[in-house]
Amino acid sequence: MADNRCTVLIVDDESGSRQLLRQILQDKYRLSFAASGIMALEAAKSVQPDLILLDIIMPEMDGYEACKKLKAIPEISDIPVIFISALTDTTEKVNAFKSGAVDYVCKPFQSDEVISRIETHLKLYNLQRHLEKQVEIEVNRRRMDEQMLIQQSKMAATGEMIGAIAHQWRQPLNSLGLIVQDVEEAFEAGEVTKDYLKQSVSQCMGLIKLMSHTVEDFQNFLKPSGRQDTFDVTEAFYEVIHLFSDMLKKNDICVRINTPETCRIYTTGYRNELKQVILNLINNSRDAINTERKKGVSVKEEGLITIDISEGDNNVVARISDNGGGIDDSIADKLFEPYVTTKGKSGTGIGLYMSKAIIENKMNGSISVSNIEGGAQFTINLPLVKPDGELQ
Incomplete structure (x- = not known):
């Protein structure tokens, strides 16, 4: 025994x-x-x-x-x-x-005193060990949950990438089809010459190169930043808008970026991770605008996302506003918690949670949300630095 x-x-x-x-x-x-x-x-x-x-x-x-x-x-x-x-x-x-x-x-x-003191401290010691074990279990559980959320976020971002690539490839693929069809018709008509073939091949290679660059752009977008870097915040916003401009046009959404014309605004952090946050917020605004349209109430001819980037005394302030109807008061206070979504059954509830984690942990900043007239506004605060990375 x-x-x-x-x-x-x-x-x-x-x-x-x-x-x-x-x-x-x-x-x-x-x-x-x-x-x-x-x-x-x-x-x-x-x-x-x-x-x-x-x-x-x-x-x-x-x-x-x-x-x-x-x-x-x-x-x-x-x-x-x-x-x-x-x-x-x-x-x-x-x-x-x-x-x-x-x-x-x-x-x-006294014997009783010794035993009593031993018993007391053994109970405390065992309780401490039990609590430490419970903390370890909880930490491991949260770490696993965090990893799962990160993976889900990556999968969601990958889905956005695939959709955007497919949309951007549609036109060059159509052009490639027309070129091949034209070559076939020219061959049947006996009109294929060396110069004609050279021109057709050149057109095809140009389109293939364009498609290859598109894939590389999106690969770079998804690749985690290996280290912190000093970069222009405005540039990061423009890069995201450029990559997803076709998607926004397809949804009849206009994006306006208002920035100071006389200077560049720098921060230090993980550039690609910040770009993923920007994408999450733009997607959130896109979905809100489309949901508002489906309601049939105050239908908007054109969705509008406005990005205002300004410089404070020691911080960069980026405000992303939309005309998507705003956020329900019942979830506004917990919008950045995991699995809380404004999109009903179609949303995962991880995009904004991961955005908050990135802004706070990777960018040393903060993010908040509020309702404005006709929509919602997300506000990002980041440290303002000089071009060499030194704090202002």
């Missing part, structure tokens, strides 16, 4: 004291013994006791030093130590607690 009792390590250079403690404790606990501070360190590492009873006055290494050394060893540093000593001076007790002990029992002692 397994012995599930707690283990107590008794450290005392006097055999009589060790024997007395054995008689008191052997029925309730598994016991291990050490006759010096040096032996105590080895025994603690090998036995891994649940609690240590430690004398102060011992040869070679006293109890204070032994306790300090025990607390310096990571794998046993949490084990509670109770001093048992004939020293009754307050200074000795204070030194004991300073060395890392949790309690102090004076000799001569």
Whole structure:
């Protein structure tokens, strides 16, 4: 039958004291013994006791030093130590607690007192270990949830990329089809010449090169930034608008960017991650505008997304506004929480959550949302830096 009792390590250079403690404790606990501070360190590492009873006055290494050394060893540093000593001076007790002990029992002692103090600190120690285990489990669970959210966010972004690439490829693919069809008709009519073939091949290669550049642009967009960089915030916005301009036109959405004409506005952070946030916010505005149109109330001939970028005393402020009807008050306060969405069953509820995480953790900034007349406005605050990366 397994012995599930707690283990107590008794450290005392006097055999009589060790024997007395054995008689008191052997029925309730598994016991291990050490006759010096040096032996105590080895025994603690090998036995891994649940609690240590430690004398102060011992040869070679006293109890204070032994306790300090025990607390310096990571794998046993949490084990509670109770001093048992004939020293009754307050200074000795204070030194004991300073060395890392949790309690102090004076000799001569009562059996019930020793057992009571041991039981109290074992309960506290086991509770601490249980809480640490629960925290570890919770941290691991949240880490897994975070990884899952990141993966879902990447999949959502990949879906947007594929849709945008397909839209941008449609025209060059149509042009390639027309060129091939023209070559076939010219061949049947006996009109194929060397110059004609050269011109047709050149046109095809130009279109293929354009399509290849499109793929490279989107690959670079999805690639995580390897390191922090100093970059122009306005440029990042323009790059996203350029990549997704066809998608916005297809949805009859106009994007206006208002920026200072006389200067560039720099921040430091992860450029591609910020661009993913910009895309998330633009997509959110696009979906809000399209949802508002489907309601049939105040139908808009043209959706409008307005981006205002300005420079504060020590920060960059980017406001993304739309005319998509605004955000329901019931979810406005928790919009950046995971799985909260404005899109009903069609939304994943991770885009804005990941956007907040990126802005706060990758860009050292903040993001908020509010309703404005006819729509919603997201506000991003980022650190303002000089072109060399130094804070303003």
